[in-house]
Amino acid sequence: MRLLIAEKFPEDKLAAFRELGLQTTYQPDLTLEQLTRAVADADILVVRGREVPAEVIDAGKHLALIIRAGAGVNTIDVAAASRRGIFVANCPGKNAVAVAELTMGLLLAIDRRIPQNTADLRAHQWNKKEYSKADGLKGKVFGIVGMGQIGEAVARRARAFEMPVIAWSRSLTPLRAEELGIGRCETVRELCQKADVVSVHLAQTAETKKLFNAEMFAAMKPGAIFLNTSRGGVVDQKALIDAMKTRGLRAGLDVFDPEPAGGKEAFADEILDLPGLVGTHHIGASTEQAQSAIADEAVRIVKCFMTTGEAPNCVNIEPNPPVKCHLVVRHYDKVGVLAAVLDKLRRANINVEGMNNTVFQGAKAAVATIQLGDKPTAELVAEIAAMHDMVIKVEAKNVD
Template identity: 40%
Template sequence: MKILVACDLPDTALEQLAALGAEVVARPHLAARELRDALVGVGILIVQNLRVAPDAIARARDLQMIIHAGPGPGEIAVDDASAAGVFVTHCPEQHAVAVAELTLGLILALDRRIVENAVASREGRWIRPEVSDARGLAGRTLGVLGWGAVGRLVAARARACGLRVLAWPPPGAGEGAEEAGVTFCNWPRELARGADIVTVHSFEDEEDRGVLIDEEFLASLPEGASLVHVGRPGAVDAVALAEAIPRRRLRVAVDVFIPEPTTEPASFRVKLAELPGVICTQHIAPLTEQARVAAAAEVVRIVHDFLVAGEVRNCLNLLERSPATWQLVLRVRDQVGVMASILEAVRADGINAEEIGSRVFAGAKAAWCTISLDERPSTEALEAIRALPDVLHLELRAVV
């Protein structure tokens, strides 16, 4: 198996991939325009920020899996990968610690005016009287918008600083809301009304929930509140935020932007950064050594499980439930050609097998098989299968 690593992975991770018997090609600076030719003969592609376009996937005949060394699909054309039968996997939660640490750092920087102090000191200006309005964190309330891996870590760190914590959305039943020591809100604006500080994070289910920080949400915040955005760029209405900052004296920190530069280094302008009380960082939340090592370890686990056991970890493009409406449940002898004979009867009936599963009993003399079908098989097809000498039992079940 040839593995193309089109991102920065630690040498130890590259060595572990090679130890699996794979041919590892490391090209961390590969450009998107070069990807099509680079994918010739590649079975597994590992990327981070690189765009994997539909045409690159279409031409990669040997490609079996694309791994995003980060959370979510990144810049991978997932629908096209699905159509080509290529797995798309990712590394969820591996950057969570790094993002939570930056979140807390930005909260502190907004409250204590750290950036303004640093810039003034570099310029030789004494501004101590102007930045003496810090409120401190103890006894105040933090609202975590996006209760997932990052949100939980932010809440734990905030509570250590003496902050009360609100969160949205509420977790599902049995997910330990009470153990987290968090008060959950039913609506984002309920959280806004009760919080002195709001942090915005991505959601675990990767669902696009649209704009969450809009004009109404911002109007619900207390005057002088702080807002830290390290989540999905589209979650915040940038125009409404820019208008609300001076009017409501908000302190804001933003780490994600639409659009971001596609080349490095590059010059770009962020209008929010020109407003007073605003800190803009350049999507640095996941960029720590700890996060890189954790993501690389998860990449190695994904490749190991795929090559050794044929299992796909953290897959983003498999259906949770196939379109099958009927299922054959069979007990058969564990003999050569049994499954082929059954599938031939199904094929002759003009029916597609959506999913096939099999487990072998101890002693390897018999097996339990399931075949999920997109239509109900005819009586003739069922009788043909029952008549096969190595079929011990057949049952037809409706999929509900």
């Protein structure tokens, strides 16, 4: 198999791919046009934050797996990959500590005005009188939107600063909130109303696009601190600018919308000129510790894919395929049985949406559960059951 790594990757980890027997090509500085050509012979593509549009995916005639060496996959055309049966996998949670550390760093920098302190010192100015004014963090309510691994890592650090933590997340149950020692909000708006600090840790999806809009910022307390180390697209940046101007909101941002695609270039945006902003250059996951952990996870995904054909952390598996019936076939474990069953389903024009086959001890018998896109007729079920030299019993279980 051929592997193409199209972005910066820890070079000490490249040997691990080659030890798997992969023909590994490391080309971290390809242009989009060059990537489109280079991917033509690749079976596996590894990227970090660069765009992988449909044109690149369509050019990868042998492409079977795309790995995002990081968490968010919004830079990859997942729909285009799904149309061609290409796995898209990521490395979630491996950057959680790095992002959480930066989140707290941004918070401290805003509260104690560390960048302004440093700028005055570099200008040979001493202004202890001005910079002695700070709110402090102890007792301030820290609100977290998105309680995945990063959100939980941030919660632990906020509690270490003796800040009460509240959170909203689709997956956060009352029991889990109690286990974490945090409060649970029913809505994002409720959290915005209660928190002194709002920290965002969400993937960018159609549902979260510009979730933080004028309404959300209006719900926040005057002078509150807004932190975003997730994706720029979850914020309506113009609405944030207005809130910073009119309501005194302060913002710590590692991501922007839009933001430069390259590693180094000019960047001009109105938000950069606001005194309430402390910003970094989309570096949340950029620590040596995080990159090493992400690289190890990418190697693990590739190894599993090579040995089993499955991709851990796959993000584009349909969670709710159009299944109308489960056909349960107990059968003898020998060559040609499932092929014969599938042939009868094909002749009946019934699509298979999924299948699992479990072999019993001794490898004499097995049971196959076949997920069907249509309900088989009683005659078809009887026809399959009539293959007595192959089939022990057949049941059709309709899906409600």
